[in-house]
Amino acid sequence: MISGNRMHLDSILSYASAGCLLSLHHSEKPEHEEVCEFRPYTCPCPGASCKWQGSLEAVMPHLMHAHKSITTLQGEDIVFLATDINLPGAVDWVMMQSCFGHHFMLVLEKQEKYEGHQQFFAIVLLIGTRKQAENFAYRLELNGNRRRLTWEATPRSIHDGVAAAIMNSDCLVFDTSIAHLFADNGNLGINVTISMC
């Protein structure tokens, strides 16, 4: 009984100091921690090389301080220009878009999810909570040569990150043939429009 109790006590510790008041059995702990709003935010930059963690309010200052090279564009309707899409291997393109008083991170990732089949994954993240993200919609559009490919969805919170969305193809997915159809001289322009809903 005592050791059971100890495990129970252990299981509420993770984000309790951050404000989480829940008390769960240890078996429910991993599942809850995944969605706990008090779980610290990690650096949203793809690639996972930056180990920073902190509060939501600290994310933008962190990006501006530690990832100065990320371009920011203002406005609801911008062009995310990915240069040199033919670069070999796994590559990430990242930029920020500011509108409606919020900051959005645009990510284009090239990777080989299936061996021998390189694909591109494009997605918009809100620097905000999942609840805040539900107030917005985004549209990604590839245009050219009498063709258009469009993906519309709800932005993901940076709290959820991009990995699961890419795993489930819950984003704009296209292969290198499509990229070449729309690219101009190795550069791919993606029209990004964010709206409130």
Place this chain on the structure above:
Amino acid sequence: MISGNRMHLDSILSYASAGCLLSLHHSEKPEHEEVCEFRPYTCPCPGASCKWQGSLEAVMPHLMHAHKSITTLQGEDIVFLATDINLPGAVDWVMMQSCFGHHFMLVLEKQEKYEGHQQFFAIVLLIGTRKQAENFAYRLELNGNRRRLTWEATPRSIHDGVAAAIMNSDCLVFDTSIAHLFADNGNLGINVTISMC
């Protein structure tokens, strides 16, 4: 010289009786025959099991006679409902759409272009020439769960067929995860809109 001449003569024979007046060196023959407007039309049904060939005017009568099971819907804006998308292996779904005084063939094909990675390819073909096809545009749309995936392009002529378009991903391409995001009980509705341009 004589044998060279004979080869030249041979090279104009293929579709000359159908009306092609071109005379080309034999080395140019395969390339021209691929695009020759006098090349007979083959049955546009995917799968290549039907060996029928004939003139453009004979295609619709052939489809109505030999492929009676293909559904036809009237109108510019219809829903192409693909049932049982989870059926294993390579599967084709086909239907006809009639509007603007023309017949269009809608094809959804599931195949494993890359080993271990099943994908869906959706495309609209015009029962007509490539030149006629350029007067139209089509839109394919998957809708649901606060997400929308849209592909807009020029219909392909059945003279060109679907194989090359699928090879180059020059159509709506999505994987089984995306299909499940939009499917309802194993059935996938694709909104198809055809317009003149």
